[in-house]
Amino acid sequence: MDHCTHYFGAGPAxxxxxxxxxxxxDINLYGDTGNSILELSHRSEQFSSIITxxxxxxxxxxxxxxxxxxxxxxxxxxxxxxxxxxxxxxxxKHASYLDTGFWSRKSANLARKYVDVKFVQGLIDxxxxxxxxDPEQWNxxxxxAYFHVTPNETIYGVExxxxxxxxxxxxxxxxxxxxxxxxxxxxxxxxxxxxQKTLGIAGLSVVIxxxxxxxxxxxxxxxxxxxxxxxxxxxxxxTCPVFAxxxxxxxxxxxxxxxxxxxxxxxxxMRASLLYQAVDSNSKFVNHxxxxxxxxxxxxxxxxxxxxxxxxxxxxxxxxxxxxxxxRNAGGIRVSMYNGTPMGAVHRLVELIAQA
Amino acid sequence: MDHCTHYFGAGPAxxxxxxxxxxxxDINLYGDTGNSILELSHRSEQFSSIITxxxxxxxxxxxxxxxxxxxxxxxxxxxxxxxxxxxxxxxxKHASYLDTGFWSRKSANLARKYVDVKFVQGLIDxxxxxxxxDPEQWNxxxxxAYFHVTPNETIYGVExxxxxxxxxxxxxxxxxxxxxxxxxxxxxxxxxxxxQKTLGIAGLSVVIxxxxxxxxxxxxxxxxxxxxxxxxxxxxxxTCPVFAxxxxxxxxxxxxxxxxxxxxxxxxxMRASLLYQAVDSNSKFVNHxxxxxxxxxxxxxxxxxxxxxxxxxxxxxxxxxxxxxxxRNAGGIRVSMYNGTPMGAVHRLVELIAQA
Numbered sequence: 088m089d090h091c092t093h094y095f096g097a098g099p100a101x102x103x104x105x106x107x108x109x110x111x112x113d114i115n116l117y118g119d120t121g122n123s124i125l126e127l128s129h130r131s132e133q134f135s136s137i138i139t140x141x142x143x144x145x146x147x148x149x150x151x152x153x154x155x156x157x158x159x160x161x162x163x164x165x166x167x168x169x170x171x172x173x174x175x176x177x178x179x180k181h182a183s184y185l186d187t188g189f190w191s192r193k194s195a196n197l198a199r200k201y202v203d204v205k206f207v208q209g210l211i212d213x214x215x216x217x218x219x220x221d222p223e224q225w226n227x228x229x230x231x232a233y234f235h236v237t238p239n240e241t242i243y244g245v246e247x248x249x250x251x252x253x254x255x256x257x258x259x260x261x262x263x264x265x266x267x268x269x270x271x272x273x274x275x276x277x278x279x280x281x282x283q284k285t286l287g288i289a290g291l292s293v294v295i296x297x298x299x300x301x302x303x304x305x306x307x308x309x310x311x312x313x314x315x316x317x318x319x320x321x322x323x324x325x326t327c328p329v330f331a332x333x334x335x336x337x338x339x340x341x342x343x344x345x346x347x348x349x350x351x352x353x354x355x356x357m358r359a360s361l362l363y364q365a366v367d368s369n370s371k372f373v374n375h376x377x378x379x380x381x382x383x384x385x386x387x388x389x390x391x392x393x394x395x396x397x398x399x400x401x402x403x404x405x406x407x408x409x410x411x412x413x414x415r416n417a418g419g420i421r422v423s424m425y426n427g428t429p430m431g432a433v434h435r436l437v438e439l440i441a442q443a
Numbered sequence: 444m445d446h447c448t449h450y451f452g453a454g455p456a457x458x459x460x461x462x463x464x465x466x467x468x469d470i471n472l473y474g475d476t477g478n479s480i481l482e483l484s485h486r487s488e489q490f491s492s493i494i495t496x497x498x499x500x501x502x503x504x505x506x507x508x509x510x511x512x513x514x515x516x517x518x519x520x521x522x523x524x525x526x527x528x529x530x531x532x533x534x535x536k537h538a539s540y541l542d543t544g545f546w547s548r549k550s551a552n553l554a555r556k557y558v559d560v561k562f563v564q565g566l567i568d569x570x571x572x573x574x575x576x577d578p579e580q581w582n583x584x585x586x587x588a589y590f591h592v593t594p595n596e597t598i599y600g601v602e603x604x605x606x607x608x609x610x611x612x613x614x615x616x617x618x619x620x621x622x623x624x625x626x627x628x629x630x631x632x633x634x635x636x637x638x639q640k641t642l643g644i645a646g647l648s649v650v651i652x653x654x655x656x657x658x659x660x661x662x663x664x665x666x667x668x669x670x671x672x673x674x675x676x677x678x679x680x681x682t683c684p685v686f687a688x689x690x691x692x693x694x695x696x697x698x699x700x701x702x703x704x705x706x707x708x709x710x711x712x713m714r715a716s717l718l719y720q721a722v723d724s725n726s727k728f729v730n731h732x733x734x735x736x737x738x739x740x741x742x743x744x745x746x747x748x749x750x751x752x753x754x755x756x757x758x759x760x761x762x763x764x765x766x767x768x769x770x771r772n773a774g775g776i777r778v779s780m781y782n783g784t785p786m787g788a789v790h791r792l793v794e795l796i797a798q799a
Contacts (some may be wrong), residue, residue: 094478099685101482110481111467121765122450125466125644125690126457128766161518161646162667165681169665200663283682288481290517290646290684307556309525309665311518325521326639328646328684329455334481409477410484 093432096410097241097385098263098284101427106337113333124333129326137336138322144339148348151272151295158317159335160292161328163281164190164262167292168197170312171235171258171277176202177303179232183207183255187220187247188240189416194260195235201305202232220380222251231255232303233276239264241423242414244387245380250274256300265293266342266426267355267384276300285425286342287335291328342426351426358424358433359383365440371395372420372440389419396420399443408436449788452766453597453741454619454640457783462693469689480689485682493692494678500695504704507628507651514673515691516648517684519637520546520618523648524553526668527591527614527633532558533659535588539563539611543576543603544596545772550616551591557661558588576736578607587611588659589632595620597779598770600743601736606630612656621649622698622782623711623740632656641781642698643691647684698782707782714780714789715739721796727751728776728796745775752776755799764792 094101110124117124120133127134142157151157160166171194172182181203184195195204207225227234233256239246241263248268250257256276261268265280272278277296283289294314301315310316316324322332342351363381366372366388372395374381374388390396396419403411413419422436450457466480473480476489483490498513507513516522527550528538537559540551551560563581583590589612595602597619604624606613612632617624621636628634633652639645650670657671666672672680678688698707719737722728722744728751730737730744746752752775759767769775778792 092477094482096482096484098682099482099484102479107470107479107481111470114463114467114470121448121763123458123463125463126450126452126455128452128455129645130771161522163517163682166517166665166667169667173665197666281682288684288686289485289682290687307663309522309529309668310553311522311525312665326454326519326637326645328644328687330644330686331646331684407477415486 092407093429094410095408095422095424095428095432095436097414097421097423098425099289100284100423100425102334102338103341103427106334106341109337110334125330127329127333129323129329134329134332135323137333141332141336141339144336144343145293145295148266148339148343149270149272154298155272155295156298156301156318158294158296158314159322159327159332160294160317161290161311163283163289163292164260164279165193165197166312167260167279167281167294168194169200170308170314171233171279172198172201173308173312174304174314175256175258175277175300176232176305179230181205181228181231183227183231183234185225185234185236187237188245189242190240190260191235191237194237198235205231207234220245220247222247222249225251227253227255229254233258235260238268239382239384241385241421242387242417243376244374244382244385244421245376246382246384247380256297263384266348267351269348269352282331282335284423286338288331291331291335293335354426354430355383355424358428358430359386361433361437362386362422362424362440365437369440369443371443384424386422386424387413387417387419389413389417395443399439402439402443403436406435406439408432408439448763449785450766451764451778451780451784451788451792453770453777453779454781455645456640456779456781458690458694459697459783462690462697465693466690481686483685483689485679485685490685490688491679493689497688497692497695500692500699501649501651504622504695504699505626505628510654511628511651512654512657512674514650514652514670515678515683515688516650516673517646517667519639519645519648520616520635521549521553522668523616523635523637523650524550525556526664526670527589527635528554528557529664529668530660530670531612531614531633531656532588532661535586537561537584537587539583539587539590541581541590541592543593544601545598546596546616547591547593550593554591561587563590576601576603578603578605581607583609583611585610589614591616594624595738595740597741597777598743598773599732600730600738600741600777601732602738602740603736612653619740622704623707625704625708638687638691640779642694644687647687647691649691710786711739711780714784714786715742717789717793718742718778718780718796721793725796725799727799740780742778742780743769743773743775745769745773751799755795758795758799759792762791762795764788764795
């Protein structure tokens with residue numbers, strides 16, 4: 088039997104089988120430590136090597152310039168929604184946020200505690216069509232502390248890959264697209280991501296920050312939300328999430344061995360192309376996102392007939408294809424395909440969509 | 444051969460062997476999910492059951508009254524050092540902190556960003572003797588927002604188990620002693636702990652908070668540091684550290700099956716008694732803490748002869764006994780014995796101390 092059981096959830100996401108096998112082995116005994124990876128001290132040489140290796144892999148995967156620092160922090164992107172204004176507002180009066188949906192609005196709303204927020208129109212949502220994310224139309228106030236964008240929105244499956252370089256620092260929440268988009272880091276002031284979708288398990292974020300920006304930090308920032316301290320202590324300020332950092336190092340290594348970002352983007356495009364073709368070919372289904380902004384990572388679609396959706400979920404579950412329910416705010420079906428998603432599982436799902 | 448290889452590190456700490464075996468199994472396949480525990484969604488029924496079970500186990504282990512809420516938060520105790528004043532200061536002008544060493548001073552220093560800190564004298568450190576933590580001597584300003592104590596300090600191995608009930612909320616950092624001290628929760632306003640020493644892996648904290656206190660939260664508190672939101676959302680505000688919560692549930696279950704807090708305290712006393720006897724019987728070693736405040740969890744000792752320390756470390760390593768180096772601020776030897784420490788390993792170490 089073709090083994091195509093797969094979890095398509097939006098995150099925490101599926102890990103590659105070989106990564107899970109390595110973790111099982113290391114839970115028994117990690118390298119020459121004599122102990123389990125679950126017991127590794129954050130002050131050990133071995134953990135220091137894990138952090139250094141993870142930084143070096145990520146730097147090489149994205150050709151990150153030397154004036155950017157890579158840090159790992161406890162907590163997910165929602166904690167960064169507060170950390171971004173606390174670290175970057177400085178003496179500015181406001182910050183600009185591109186509006187592309189649920190997550191960009193949430194990040195902006197949390198920032199309002201510290202700074203006035205100006206929304207920049209991103210998408211036009213006419214209920215029938217979500218479209219037109221056009222960087223040329225972005226009108227960003229040049230006195231903003233920064234301009235925040237969310238290049239992939241997981242709930243409705245909206246993505247953009249081009250940005251306009253601005254005079255103010257561009258800040259991107261790449262939780263659902265890091266290592267799945269080709270990014271020129273030098274366009275950005277800060278790129279951050281919760282790692283649980285594309286490069287690890289829940290409870291950790293990675294932050295890539297241009298070093299001149301870390302001096303802006305507010306003095307009332309909680310110690311563990313300060314980028315400058317994480318840079319100074321190389322991410323080991325306190326007992327950090329050792330195991331989560333270790334899994335991220337394994338994932339970065341896996342991405343590198345499997346062709347790097349270029350290969351990941353190609354595979355994402357192939358998977359998404361199959362999926363959208365199946366959805367577009369079956370008149371029972373509808374996807375509202377215009378072609379240019381269809382996410383290749385999260386494919387969301389719906390049907391005017393709830394029975395069709397339910398039948399598809401039941402048929403998929405029988406095949407071991409799970410995690411396909413749409414976000415509670417959107418309904419329908421959502422197919423999240425991060426880097427651990429095997430093509431075989433996509434093919435099986437495509438067959439079921441065709442038969443629906 | 445008697446298997447007595449053991450890691451005595453101060454944290455992240457050793458987990459019981461059967462807990463590690465269960466984790467390995469669940470990384471392959473978790474219950475009826477069809478997936479790995481590493482891929483479990485924070486919005487799944489199964490994760491909801493993990494949280495509910497962990498809360499219920501902890502509530503039963505400490506007979507926690509109904510007017511206390513149990514929440515799990517990303518990050519360790521250092522993040523709580525900021526969360527405590529942000530959540531509890533309200534309109535008060537200052538907060539009081541008992542001074543018992545490094546960790547209590549660190550928690551007080553981080554609180555200074557938000558409130559004036561008044562130190563209450565805890566220990567007397569004459570360099571030759573650390574002693575006299577006497578609750579009857581605590582003179583706490585009744586207008587303080589709260590009174591913060593650290594019942595076990597890991598670096599010099601200082602512990603106290605008695606507190607004086609005060610009119611203001613008593614707040615305790617129990618990172619190194621939760622489930623290893625018999626605690627009457629009703630004496631406290633808040634008990635918090637990073638879980639990586641006695642009940643899990645790094646990257647998660649547990650907070651037990653009296654429900655009337657959550658209304659004091661400052662409006663500029665980062666979303667994920669708010670106790671009130673964690674109570675409202677039952678600890679699942681965002682993609683929380685799913686795997687770390689799962690390990691904590693396993694550890695709580697393990698403690699319950701192994702006799703509960705009473706049995707853990709008894710075993711801690713037995714281990715510590717063996718250790719201190721060995722240290723006191725060998726004139727090459729010295730422990731500066733007075734008898735009443737000797738920690739039964741972290742036993743720290745030193746020698747005027749560095750060679751004796753180094754030889755002991757080398758001999759221990761040969762036997763597979765690791766993690767015994769003193770904290771970088773203290774030097775010497777530190778033996779951290781959390782709930783996962785088997786008596787066999789303690790006996791072997793005691794022999795080496797006698798032979799040193």
